Amino acid sequence: MIKLITFIFVIVLTPGAWAYTNFIGHSYTSCLNCHYNPFGGGPINDYGRAVSATAISSDTFTPDSWDQEKLAYTSGFLFRKPKQDWLRTQINYRGFQLVRNPGSSESEQKEWINMQFDGRVVLKFGENDKFIAVANYGYAPLPHPKPPGKEQALWRSREHYIGYRVTPKFGVYAGLMDQVYGIRVIEHIAYSRTIPQVAQNDQVHGVLLHYLGDTFEVGAHAYGGNLSQEEDLRMAGGSLKFEKTAFSHHRLGASVKKAGNDYLDLVSYSAHGRFNLKEGSALLAEIGQTDRKTQNGSDDRTSRYGLLQTYLRPFRGLYFLTNIEYLKRNLELDDYSVRWGPGIQYFPLQRLELRLDLYNTRNFSPDSSTPDSWMYLFQTHIWI
């Protein structure tokens, strides 16, 4: 039983390779500066790699003879400046130590989990890389609960898509991608990702339109579900996300999503804000609601969730994190959950991220009492 619970934590509560949306604190309002995917996640471009080396990662351990320019140009694959313009590659590894009930002599559980091992390839052509093809293939644990129907492989495509920037402002993308919805925070644990089903294993095959205005950004995503699933299980539908720059440095946005299969229909909507606190620090906030309707009516409910995250950067390479989440799984009931915890994210040198997160979950119910759950994750992320 403990193994099963541990497995659930691993799959559902694990940070993965998504966008670092807090980088609005470095005044990057749009993900497109650093990612090939206009809404973030997946492989980063040359500029993104240079930013990660010169702004995100500490330079404490780099040789004194290296200046920032050299750091930027060694951020490429295998520490080299690319010799051609059309191919980019990246390898990612993420693993972590999961500790449940830390400090308890009776029930402390420790386990090392290999969470992600990806190879990423990007082909790009044309002026300003207007044509791109992205493939991301690798290892990831199977989702839990295991989806019914076709078995997923441990090694599988995490995303594969092509993109065409018709103009610098307007782009069309097609293939297997993350759904466009809300703040794509790195924590798959987040209620704001799991409740509307836009988390780690919810990629879909579809077409994404992206428009980038001077002070706003909009994405429209139409999809037929994940084609690797059996047809009756594919969550087909669409989502829409809008973000507007506010007070020069911040972003306010809203999202809506409608998707369903033969057994389930979901309608979700959310509002969010990403706030630049200057010098790399940021505040992220999102509130949302998901209406869930099942075919036989056995599990219909409306859920409401909230997310508040702060990233405070005392100096280059280090971020102090605070995460507060709220979930009311069924608005007709009085029960609700609050999850909170501090964290530390440290990039001691380029290509290496170390992260420690502590999570406390408390369930509030007028009818029952459950003990708080505690866990921490110590994560290692390496990319080359």
Added chain:
Amino acid sequence: MKSLLLIASFLFSTSLFAQTVAFNVSLTPAGSFEAVSQKLKGNLIKSGGGFTADKLWISIESFKTGIELRDEHLWKHLNSSKHPKAVLSEVKGANGKAIGKLTVNGVTKPVNMTYTDDGKKVSAAFTVKASTFNLPKAQYMGVGVSDEVNVKVTHPYVVK
């Protein structure tokens, strides 16, 4: 409530400092960054209903963007080694509008500004095109900058 107001002012103000020059640079394909300096020098004088300043200047290398390498690129792009200062001269303003001459990269061009007066300091805004100051097109690893730059200047004044 005071705490909330303090947080709000921190979030939504360009700067809490009086002598500030900030300019917003739009990136292509997306995004923007702000370069800020609190080291504007010179005297701004209020006389009658108008404002004048013979010369306001700022060191190019006092501008910070939040990223060290980006700072270096900015200074280099503005040719700070050869022209270390940006100068706003012959400023005359009244009724919320002002004119002056801006010198960057050794090139002087007239600028039209709008401003507000909060009783202690003036906040002025104007837009310039980098190319008119003979500044080359900037491009770094696929990311470029737009030619048009929005500038905000905040400076306290003395009344005569």
